[in-house]
Amino acid sequence: MNILLTGANGFTGLRFAALAQHAGHVVTALQVDLTQAQAVTDAVASVVSALPQAQPWAVVQLAALSFVGHADELAFYGVNVLGTLNLLAALAAQAVRPSCVLVASSANVYGNCPQSPIAESQAPAPVNHYAASKLAMEHLARTYADRLPLVLTRPFNYTGPGQASQFLIPKLVDHFSRRAPVVELGNLHVEREYNDVDFVCRSYLHLLAHGELMGLYNICTGITYTLDDVIARLRRLAGYDIEVRVNPAFVRANEIQRLCGDPARLQGVWRAAGDAWPTAASLDATLARML
Numbered sequence: 627m628n629i630l631l632t633g634a635n636g637f638t639g640l641r642f643a644a645l646a647q648h649a650g651h652v653v654t655a656l657q658v659d660l661t662q663a664q665a666v667t668d669a670v671a672s673v674v675s676a677l678p679q680a681q682p683w684a685v686v687q688l689a690a691l692s693f694v695g696h697a698d699e700l701a702f703y704g705v706n707v708l709g710t711l712n713l714l715a716a717l718a719a720q721a722v723r724p725s726c727v728l729v730a731s732s733a734n735v736y737g738n739c740p741q742s743p744i745a746e747s748q749a750p751a752p753v754n755h756y757a758a759s760k761l762a763m764e765h766l767a768r769t770y771a772d773r774l775p776l777v778l779t780r781p782f783n784y785t786g787p788g789q790a791s792q793f794l795i796p797k798l799v800d801h802f803s804r805r806a807p808v809v810e811l812g813n814l815h816v817e818r819e820y821n822d823v824d825f826v827c828r829s830y831l832h833l834l835a836h837g838e839l840m841g842l843y844n845i846c847t848g849i850t851y852t853l854d855d856v857i858a859r860l861r862r863l864a865g866y867d868i869e870v871r872v873n874p875a876f877v878r879a880n881e882i883q884r885l886c887g888d889p890a891r892l893q894g895v896w897r898a899a900g901d902a903w904p905t906a907a908s909l910d911a912t913l914a915r916m917l
Contacts, residue, residue: 627683628677628682629652629683630683630686631646631656632656632687634653634688637788638823642830646827646831651831654677656669660689660713661704666713666716667715670719674720684724684725684726684728684834685713686728687713687729690730707759707762710763711767714727717774718773723775727774727776732781733780733782734754734757735750735752735761735780736748737751739751742884743848743887744885745890746842776839777841778842779845780843780845781845786912786915794811795856799913799917802868809868809871810871810873810876811853811871812872817852817885819887821845822908825845837895844889847903856913863910
C-alpha cells in the first residue's frame with residue numbers, strides 16, 4: 627500500500643515510517659505547512675498524481691502541536707484544527723479517494739474523567755487548549771465522512787527513543803542516563819499509561835487494514851503506572867538513586883490525574899491482524915531502550 631504521511635519528521639512519524647516500510651508499504655512524506663491551504667492542495671495533488679493508479683493508497687495524519695504546555699495557545703487551533711481541515715479538503719478533491727484516512731487525536735479529550743478505564747463512548751471533557759483543539763478537530767473531521775473513509779484515534783500516553791526531553795519520560799531517562807543527583811518535576815500524583823511508540827505505530831498500521839470506517843479507537847493497553855513506579859523502574863535499570871523534588875513552576879493547572887483507556891475495540895483489530903498484544907513488562911523494555 628502507498629501511505630501518505632504527515633508529521634513524518636516527528637517522533638511518531640519517524641517510527642511509523644520505519645515500521646510501515648519494514649512491513650512492505652511505500653511511505654511518502656507530505657512535506658507542507660498544513661496551515662497554508664493552497665500549499666496543501668498543491669502538495670496533495672502533486673503527490674497523488676505520482677502514485678501508481680492501480681494501487682490502493684491511504685493517509686496517516688500525525689502532524690500536530692502535541693506538547694500540552696506549548697506557549698502559544700492559539701497555535702493549537704491553527705495547526706491541529708485548521709491544518710487538518712486543509713488536508714481533508716485537499717484529499718476530498720482528488721479524483722480517486724484513499725482507502726483510509728487515519729487522523730490522530732488524543733486521549734486528553736477525556737479530561738479528568740471519573741470513569742476508568744475510559745471507553746470510546748465516554749463523553750469528552752477537555753481541560754486544556756491542546757485537548758480542546760483535538761476535540762474540535764474530531765468534530766470537524768466528521769463533516770468529511772460522506773467524502774472520505776475516516777478512522778479517528780485517541781492515543782493515550784506513549785514514549786520511546788527519540789521523544790523530546792520536554793516530555794516526562796524522556797526527561798526522567800535523561801537525568802538517569804546522566805546520573806544527575808536531582809530531578810525537578812511537577813505533579814507527582816498522576817497515573818498514566820506509558821505505552822511504547824512501536825505499539826502505537828503498529829496499531830495505526832492495523833487500523834489502516836482492519837479499522838471500521840468512521841470508527842473511533844482508543845490507542846491504549848489499559849495498563850497504567852504511577853510516577854513512583856516509573857521512577858522505581860528507572861532506579862533499578864540504571865542502578866542508582868535520584869532525589870525527586872517538586873518545582874511549583876512545573877505544576878500544571880487542571881492536570882489530569884489518571885488516564886487509563888479501555889482497549890477492547892483496539893484489541894479486536896489486533897486479533898484481526900494476528901498480532902500479539904503487549905504486556906505490562908513492556909515498559910521495562912521501553913525504558914531500557916531509552917536508557
